Amino acid sequence: ILISWLITVVIFSGSCHATMPNMLNVHLVPHTHDDVGWLKTVDQYYYGDRNDIQHAGVQYILDSVVDQLLKNPDRRFIYVETAFFFRWWKQQSDGMRQTVKQLVNEGRLEFVNGGWCMSDEATTHYSAVIDQMTMGLRFLNETFGPCGRPRVAWHIDPFGHAREHASMFAQMGYDGFFFGRLDYQDRDRRRTDKDQELLWRASDSLTPPMADLFTGILPNGYNPPDGFCWDQSCDDPPIRDDPDLEDYNVDDVVNRFLMIASGQSLVYKTNHIIMTMGSDFQYENANLWYKNLDKLIHYVNARQANGSKVNVQMRLDDFFPYADNAHNFWTGYFTSRPALKRYERLSNSYLQTCNQLEVLGGPFSGSGPFGHDDSWTMRRAMAVAQHHDAVSGTEKQHVANDYARRLADGWQHCQVVVSNSLAALSGSSAKRIYCDNLNISVCPLTESSHKFSVNVYNPLARPVTWPVRLPVNGTAYTVLDANGKPVDSQLYIAIFKFDKLMIVKYHLIDIDPVPCFEIPLCVCVCVCQFLRATFDPDTGLLSSLSNLETKQTIRLTQNFYWYNASDGNSSVSNQPSGAYIFRPNSSTPFVISRTAKTESLQTSVVQEVRQWFSPWVSQVVRLYADSRALELEWTVGPLPVDDDLGKEVITRLDTSIDSSGIFYTDSNGREVLQRKKDFRPTWDLEQTEPIAGNYYPINSRAYIKDDVNQLTVVTDRSQGGGSIQNGSLEIMLHRRLLYDDVRGVGEPLNETSDVFPEGLVARGRLLLTLDRPQSAADTHRPLAQEVVLQPLLTFTSGDLHPNTRLEFSGLQDALPPAVHLLTLSQWGEDSVLLRLEHQYQSGESKQHTQPVTVNLQVRHTHTHTHTHTHTLSLPPCHCHPAGQTRNLPRRFTAQNRKRAPFVGPEQTEALRVCGGFWQMVQR
């Protein structure tokens, strides 16, 4: 046996440390896992405030680790969360910075993962994940250069693992990936079969090995072996090597270590095993760890095992859902804190808009009539929100409030940028009003003004149609477009068409009231250009949905139900539902009401059926004139808990589709994976939780289909869902629970606030489309992007200044439908980051799963007029046959090593990836 400090991927690279081919090589990985918010806020964690809640202070961890690394050149440490490292760095002296650089250059301090945070994998959208990874990696790259580049992705704590995350990590150039949490059955099987290293083929679309990622499962979560935790937070016996002492224990420690190492070697294939020496917020006093690790290495290496060739299995599916035991499925957090999840998604949209306008407005954006500002605060707030205890909803209430506060703060800063940019682009510095509460129909300006204009910015690179709903007090308005022509509008609502990256100013003038038009009832049928929805006149529920273009119809009933959350008092298991865990105490949910009270409204713009199911569940079903999606705007809450029953509310769509227990969900808003009831692709599942064990994260869409029909639901936030019955799809909308689920958060998920003292009310939209399976993506891909990147509305009061420019577009032409403008943002003072993405998955569209060539012409509008032209091809999708395995060379990732992580400026060469990204930084 040989134990050593780990250079993170030394297991497979062996480049830096001597390893012994005929020995068992134990790689010790000193590490700390620093949640970017969880039980405490990110500030509290950084400074070590509120140690009464949890003892944790990251500033001290970094102080202490650096100190201790300096004491012995053999010592190593890995650090993960750049959000914290960045703060610490900023407070260091030049001398200390030089010292740390030296440690990084010598490989004594190594960054792994390196994102701003360790993002959640179930509830994050890939665009926000890419942004947060970019922030972290960019900082490391700019600060430390190549030696600061993380070579391993390290997601040791997220509660299950998304394939899209693995795909992104592979594309970012990581050599490998380690994680700790996977289904206990999966893990047991893998331990038995020595199958804890695997090759994850993380994309259906990308040509291998583009999305192949070597993945290692850590032996003990991310904790040290039992009895070897030497942190200040642990109680394990230190090594007492003074032979004069009664308590001398070196022999005992070495024997225990050898026993553990040898036991561990039995469940891994290679003669290299890893031990994570650290855990949550450990190493605040690194001396304790290192002093004992030094001794451990010294004494163990003063004593000796064998390895062999390795055959690594391939994996194609993801690691959801995650269960840590038979009745403990971590599927509740897919939905926990629905309002925060929506706010995070909306903030992402806003940030992208802010970034784009920062570019389009040029230097004026950062410094204009509305002040000096930038998107930095919002970027950081969004990056932090990706953390696996942030958007996941698994933090304490006060921390959730802090995340929301940070986002709101980010909005404030971005509003200055946006106002400056719009002033530059429109030629008018009239004060802009932001109505941040339009989601609850509050906008003081529009409610009080007789004449105002609304400025709409579309962050998508193609035209969209979007309904604009404004609260007004007048009884009739005239809406004029940029050319002064009236727009088809009704009181409270106008449907505007928006061009790509285009700002259009509409003008609303209070006019004399006209007689109310007759509202024809639409109780039984809503019909628009593309869709028809019918309702059961007896129940008031939806009864069918038809696509008028494709002439297909399905039976579709939709209703609301609630699962009675386990309270932990059960002979089977004492696990209650909580922030993480979903565990209904029965597989049969209670129906909220078998019938809905309904009202309906029909105008030339929209047809609506308003449904009331109970005082705490209602819905508006909307069909806009030229929409291809039926909108279900649900309002759920406050969930009553006077009966002492925790409630987990779902909506369920029951259809005539013969889905055979199969449904589909997206992974982080990007590729879609197949899900099958009571089944895992990789191992022989024993299903112990018939509902919770069949739930999967839905980031942007889910669908069921048979040979002819596909019903797709596009969501406006991350939610959990499942298909428990044939033809059925259920989505969890809201949860209110009375017990903590004993996974550390220490609070029941019972959201109340000043605004919602009786309990949180959540509102959201589901967009339903019915299509032929082979072309459904042609609808849901752009639809989902429209939900992710929605137009920004700003308002000005009264008349417009005569010289105001009313329209502006950042693009000369719309991008082809397959190409999505993922990122347009300022990179440096004189450089811009542009990311284009082929947004279709392999085989999901006849029309769009093709190579696309885009000709880019960049005009410098502000500083000079030099023009660059780029022609780039997003190549065709060619998917590798699935299910194969291959021999893993010891230096498996060497071929990928030259690919750099996805940081930006150096990567002007396109990443030519089917269904992947292209990015450039233009100076």
Place this chain on the structure above:
Amino acid sequence: ILISWLITVVIFSGSCHATMPNMLNVHLVPHTHDDVGWLKTVDQYYYGDRNDIQHAGVQYILDSVVDQLLKNPDRRFIYVETAFFFRWWKQQSDGMRQTVKQLVNEGRLEFVNGGWCMSDEATTHYSAVIDQMTMGLRFLNETFGPCGRPRVAWHIDPFGHAREHASMFAQMGYDGFFFGRLDYQDRDRRRTDKDQELLWRASDSLTPPMADLFTGILPNGYNPPDGFCWDQSCDDPPIRDDPDLEDYNVDDVVNRFLMIASGQSLVYKTNHIIMTMGSDFQYENANLWYKNLDKLIHYVNARQANGSKVNVQMRLDDFFPYADNAHNFWTGYFTSRPALKRYERLSNSYLQTCNQLEVLGGPFSGSGPFGHDDSWTMRRAMAVAQHHDAVSGTEKQHVANDYARRLADGWQHCQVVVSNSLAALSGSSAKRIYCDNLNISVCPLTESSHKFSVNVYNPLARPVTWPVRLPVNGTAYTVLDANGKPVDSQLYIAIFKFDKLMIVKYHLIDIDPVPCFEIPLCVCVCVCQFLRATFDPDTGLLSSLSNLETKQTIRLTQNFYWYNASDGNSSVSNQPSGAYIFRPNSSTPFVISRTAKTESLQTSVVQEVRQWFSPWVSQVVRLYADSRALELEWTVGPLPVDDDLGKEVITRLDTSIDSSGIFYTDSNGREVLQRKKDFRPTWDLEQTEPIAGNYYPINSRAYIKDDVNQLTVVTDRSQGGGSIQNGSLEIMLHRRLLYDDVRGVGEPLNETSDVFPEGLVARGRLLLTLDRPQSAADTHRPLAQEVVLQPLLTFTSGDLHPNTRLEFSGLQDALPPAVHLLTLSQWGEDSVLLRLEHQYQSGESKQHTQPVTVNLQVRHTHTHTHTHTHTLSLPPCHCHPAGQTRNLPRRFTAQNRKRAPFVGPEQTEALRVCGGFWQMVQR
């Protein structure tokens, strides 16, 4: 205001740091309080083992503090416990040692107190305290020289303060003394009167200012001000000085600090105040403290108060008993763990013997036929046992076991030294047997051998008479002295006379049995040469005591009682009795039995009355033929607790002496202080606990007296006691409790062990003397020394080797009665430490309170024959009038500064102190 790092006595020296005369100077004292055993053993504390019990690892504290001191030259730290520092030092590299020396030389790391431990003040004997201080100070002196010399005594945690400790500290040359615990009423009064600095005149006997000690009471125990604890074990908010943060709190922290400083300045006289920044086992991660202290100092000093002349009150009494509130008197620990207290005292005797024989045997002691060894283990064990959670009995059970184990280990090592020394002195290397269990009448050798010899060594410098009791199996023995003459002996017992520092070998030969002599009954009267004790024939209890020489007689009844310990369920207070706290739930104890069953035994050597009070209380009253003291050998336990009542057992002596509520107790075995019921000399007491509030520590003796009679009780260990009624004296013997008293130990004081599964049985002796008050000390002074330093018995089996030297004395003549040989021990390889002491207190003896001159002639018997002659005078006692005050100059202690602490080798000049010490190191 000006805050600064404290150089410990900067308050009054100001020598190193700039202080501002017109400002409030706040001196911050970063410190850690490291118990040398308490909830964990000393090893566990050092290594940080068993952190499940208490998080504490001293090795890491010292690592971390040194690291942090190096980071900023302004930082300071004080360290106290040399037992820990010594261990740490021994593990450091040469480079680190140089670094630490530099820190000490620059005053950045400063030692205070500096003893091996921070000794207990209530239950320690002064001789053991001097030894442990010597060990600590010697190490500091030899390691660091003058810069390592502690200037301040620092007893921040002991539970009340003995005057004798203050006297020793003054004589050791400390500039001042700080402590934290004093009676809450006393403290309240002092705060009101700004009387928290005082001049403690700590001796009746020493000429001022020889025992004067400037004493400061710390403002908040030894803790930091509320809200300013920045240790890893604390939850107070750190200073968050990043102005970008929502949580920026510099203004708040500075304001709170100024408020606290200003509040504190109101209860102190000077414009210098102290704040202890630290607490139990803090600074394990010193970075947390220093990082925030650096910021505090920086931000506070960026903002400004006044001082004046100071008038300090004089104090003459001590600080016992200590109450932290009305019903919370820390007087239980005076008696807690009676067996440990006795074992510690016996070990002290054994160590002194070991030290003396190590000197007398010369180099052969360390290396002889029985191996290589020294007294170091025993010295350390004894030093550690002085800690205020060791002999005090306030540690957890497993820690008490560890202290006892250490002492036993020390005995083993000393036995090698003693055997070697005796072999050298006797010329015989016959195997020596040590009967360590003679206290329970177990000695396998004497119980099985027909012929054996016993070797007796008297560690006192004058002849004593001492009964030797041996368990034997024969029915008759002949005891022959060194000259082969028979000694007056009875079966099981012989009274031997021992000369000063003399070894005498007695030979016991099993002889043919002679007929048993008739045992005359002694139920009513025991009479010997000097004393007569009478018993009440109806009750079997003592009824009177007479001194036949002085012809005085008192009525004396003695019986056993138990207080029912509070269980905390009381409307008055929820304080239960525990390891620290004594709180009987009624002031009236239960009598164990009104009558005693008796048996009696009378021989030419001893008269005994054996009394049985209950299955768990018995006693033997003994009167030896030529003794001036009546011996009460009590046996108490196992205390029954089946009735769920905690029991605190006392014996009470009720006499005809008109003591008027006054009694006397010794302080650490040396000077005697007057105690008065329901009274404190220094403040106006409101007595809230009529029993516990009148208990005081008894280290070696207590007495009551009137104009003609003085009854003195000499104890064999530290115990608590009081005089609740006129003419009455009670001594607590044993305690068994069922509740923890909530002072941290977390266990009820309920001693059981393998040997005593039903509960600990304690046995001990009280020696009673009756004298005229003016001459009582002539008896009790030597008597108490005989109990403290008792003869050592060793055994050899069978016939003696013909050439064996049977007698040896280390002194040519006995020392004068007033002079006590306090220390004779090896100092270095070729040097010896000798301490002589004038053992009488001022005024307590006509005969002995006089100057004494001793002529010392040192013969080097082993290495060379050069002879030194010293004549030294222990001067007459001249006591300063009490109660005066004086103006305290700012640099009060400057005049004392040149006196060095009591470390040894440099202090060859005699400390010419009445009732004090003289010491020299002879090379």
